[in-house]
Amino acid sequence: MFYCGIDIAKYKHEATVIDGAGAALLDSISFANSKEGCEKLLALFQRLEISKDDLLIGMEATGHYWLSVYGYLLEQGFEVKVINPIQSEAFRKMYIRQTKNDRKDSFIIAQIMRFGQFSATNLSEEVIVAMRQLSRYRLALVDACGDCKRRVIALLDQVFPEYDTLFSDTFGVTSKEVLSQYPTPEDLLSVSTQKLSGLLEKASHGRFGKEKAEQLKAAAASSFGVSFAKDAFAFQIRQLIEQLEFLEGQITELEERISSLLKQTGSYITTIPGIGDTLGAIILSEIGDIHRFDAPNKLVAFAGLDVRVTQSGEFTGTRQKISKRGSPHLRRAIWLAASRAAFCDPILSEYYQSLRARGKHHLTAIGAVSRKLCNTIYTILKENRPWQPVPPRDKKVSNHTEQ
Numbered sequence: 001m002f003y004c005g006i007d008i009a010k011y012k013h014e015a016t017v018i019d020g021a022g023a024a025l026l027d028s029i030s031f032a033n034s035k036e037g038c039e040k041l042l043a044l045f046q047r048l049e050i051s052k053d054d055l056l057i058g059m060e061a062t063g064h065y066w067l068s069v070y071g072y073l074l075e076q077g078f079e080v081k082v083i084n085p086i087q088s089e090a091f092r093k094m095y096i097r098q099t100k101n102d103r104k105d106s107f108i109i110a111q112i113m114r115f116g117q118f119s120a121t122n123l124s125e126e127v128i129v130a131m132r133q134l135s136r137y138r139l140a141l142v143d144a145c146g147d148c149k150r151r152v153i154a155l156l157d158q159v160f161p162e163y164d165t166l167f168s169d170t171f172g173v174t175s176k177e178v179l180s181q182y183p184t185p186e187d188l189l190s191v192s193t194q195k196l197s198g199l200l201e202k203a204s205h206g207r208f209g210k211e212k213a214e215q216l217k218a219a220a221a222s223s224f225g226v227s228f229a230k231d232a233f234a235f236q237i238r239q240l241i242e243q244l245e246f247l248e249g250q251i252t253e254l255e256e257r258i259s260s261l262l263k264q265t266g267s268y269i270t271t272i273p274g275i276g277d278t279l280g281a282i283i284l285s286e287i288g289d290i291h292r293f294d295a296p297n298k299l300v301a302f303a304g305l306d307v308r309v310t311q312s313g314e315f316t317g318t319r320q321k322i323s324k325r326g327s328p329h330l331r332r333a334i335w336l337a338a339s340r341a342a343f344c345d346p347i348l349s350e351y352y353q354s355l356r357a358r359g360k361h362h363l364t365a366i367g368a369v370s371r372k373l374c375n376t377i378y379t380i381l382k383e384n385r386p387w388q389p390v391p392p393r394d395k396k397v398s399n400h401t402e403q
Contacts, residue, residue, distance in 0.1 A: 001020050001054055001055075001056065002017055002018070002019055002020070002025075002048075002050050002054055002055045002056075003017070003018050003019075003055070003056050003057075003058070003110045003111075003113040003114045004016070004017045004018075004045075004055060004056070004057045004058070004110060004113075005018075005057075005058050005059070005105075005106040005107060005108065005109030005110030005111070005112070005113060006041075006057065006058070006059040006069065006106060006109065007059075007060070007103075007105040007106040007109065008059055008060055008062040008063075008065050008066045008069070009033070009062070009065065010033065010063075010065050011032065011033055012030050012031065012032055012033065012037070013030070013031055013032075013033060013037070013059075013069060014028050014029070014030050014103055014105070014106040015028060015029055015030075015031065015041055015044070015106055016028040016103065016106040016107045016109075016110050017044070017045075017048060017050070017110065018107070018110045018111065018114060020114070022111060022114055024107060024110075025048055026044075026048070027103075028103045028106050028107065029041070029044055033065060033068065033069065035072065038069055038072045038073070042076065052076075052077050052078050052079075055078065055079070056079050056081065056113050057073060057078050057079065057080045057081070057113070058080070058081045058082075058083060058109045058110065058112060058113040058118070059080070059081075059082055059083075059109065060082070060083055060084070060085045060109065061082050061083070061084060061085065062085065066082065070082060081113065081118065083109070083112065083118045084302070084326070127261050127264050127265060128265070128284070128285050128288060129285075130261055131258060131261045131262065131265075131281045131284065131285035132285035132286065134254055134257060134258050134261070134281075135258060135278075135281050135282040135285055135286075135329070136329060137254065138251060138254045138255065138258065138278070139282070139329060139332070141247050141250055141251050141254065142251065144247055145244060145247045145248060145251070148240050148243050148244040148247065149170075149171055149244065151236075151240055152170070152171075152179070152237060152240045152241065152244070153170065155233055155236055155237050155240075156170075156237070158225060158226050158233065159183075159184050159185070159225040159226055159230065159233040159234075159237075160183075160184060160185050160220070160223055160225045161223070161224060161225055162219045162222075162223055162224075162225075163219070165219075166212075166215060166216060166219055171244065173203055173204070174200060174203040174204040174207070174208060176241050176244070176245065177199060177203040178199070178200070178203075178216070179237055179238075179241050180238055180241045180242065180245075181199065182196070183233070183234045183237035183238055183241075184225070184230050184233060184234045184237075185219075185220035185221070185223040185225060186220075186230060187234060188216055188217055188220040189217060189220050189221060193210065193213050193214060193217060196213040196216065196217070197209050197210045197212075197213040200212050200213055255277070255278055258277065258278060258281045259277040259278075259281075261281065262277050262280055262281045262284070265284060267280070267284050267381070268380050268381075268384065268385060268386040268387065269283060269284050269377070269380065269381065271380070271386040271387040272337075272341075272373075272376055272377065272380060272387045273340070273341050273344045273345035273348070273387070274337040274338065274339075274340035274341030274342075274344060274345060274348075274373070275337045275341075275377075279333045279336060279337050282329060282330070282332075282333035283330060283333050283334060283337070283377060284381075286327050286329050286330035286333070287299070287302075287330065287377075287381070290378065290381040290382050291382070293378065295378075296374060296375040296378040296379075299374050299377070299378050300371050300374045300375075301323070301325070301326060302326045302327060302330065303326050303327060303330045303331045303334055303370075303374060304322060304323050304324045304325045304326035304327065304328070304330075304331045305322050305323075305331060305334065305335075305367065305370050305371055305374060306322065306323050306325075306371075307321070307322060307323070307367075308321050308322065308323040322367055334370050334373055334374060334377070335366065335367075335370050337370075337373060338366050338369040338370040338372075338373045339366055341369060341373055342365070342366060342369045346389065346390075347390060348369050348372055348373065351368070351369060351372060352365050352366070352368075352369050355368055
């Protein structure tokens with residue numbers, strides 16, 4: 001059996017081929033991230049007289065640069081394994097000289113393939129890849145919305161500091177309609193109460209009217225905002241509200257498509273309290289094949305939710321923090337799901353409250369709930385069954401499997 005390790009980069013990859021004893025057959029070769037580059041790699045295999053059945057190829061999941069070469073090699077009939085960079089980093093520490101370079105990295109990846117001690121990413125289902133791509137894109141759009149909102153708030157703090165007291169949600173439908181047309185106190189004062197009332201009634205479907213219009217105009221009249229460059233402030237607020245509405249429309253469209261993909265998987269992930277279609281799609285697509293994790297604690301570590309303890313000599317730190325290694329997208333989704341489950345799942349809610357009663361900080365308690373939730377996710381996906389509430393008399397048999 002032969003093993004090929006590929007170190008992935010944006011423009012050029014590095015490949016090393018070793019035999020069953022771990023010896024490199026030739027010096028590593030560099031090949032371009034293109035079809036012609038991959039053909040150069042295939043030519044190497046032919047020159048070494050290595051058949052597809054006698055070769056296992058491994059590579060790291062580095063950014064998105066590995067996807068093209070991975071897909072090409074699969075189409076050619078090769079067996080390809082994709083590993084988390086954390087695994088190769090751990091293997092690299094076995095070497096006395098830990099200098100990092102592309103040639104050594106490709107050799108180390110080949111050795112990992114030879115020893116077989118790795119958890120591979122399974123991308124056999126196209127729907128999982130599609131879900132992962134769209135879910136990550138959605139997270140980027142959500143972050144962009146957050147940026148827009150922060151910038152609007154910063155501008156309002158300067159030009160109309162009283163505005164945040166006028167609506168329960170500054171970025172609700174009615175408030176956004178007001179800001180898009182009358183972003184400054186002067187703009188509000190320039191419009192008649194009747195016209196403003198009509199806008200409010202239409203935008204809020206009758207919830208607001210003349211009373212809210214008078215409240216807005218009164219706040220505008222007594223505003224202590226800046227009195228210069230108002231046109232510049234108004235222009236920025238209008239554009240940011242327009243950007244925000246565009247992004248929110250895209251997110252809605254994305255979520256519909258993501259939900260459609262999730263239904264195609266037939267997964268029971270959304271039966272778990274705290275996990276809806278959006279978070280379920282992120283969690284499922286980031287995990288991939290649950291069978292590559294042989295225990296729940298491996299999934300916890302992959303999400304970067306495992307506890308990191310600071311220790312030096314006889315000193316052991318008492319402040320425990322999560323490692324934040326592994327998949328940031330998976331960690332974010334599980335954390336959000338745990339924040340919900342802590343108040344809607346009877347068992348996790350009881351666990352959360354017990355930690356708070358013992359003086360644990362809210363974030364520390366949510367971190368602990370996140371790890372419990374990982375256990376639940378692991379059990380449901382591994383056994384391919386829906387989540388079920390645990391009867392009070394049978395709490396020993398639980399979806400929340402302990403590590």
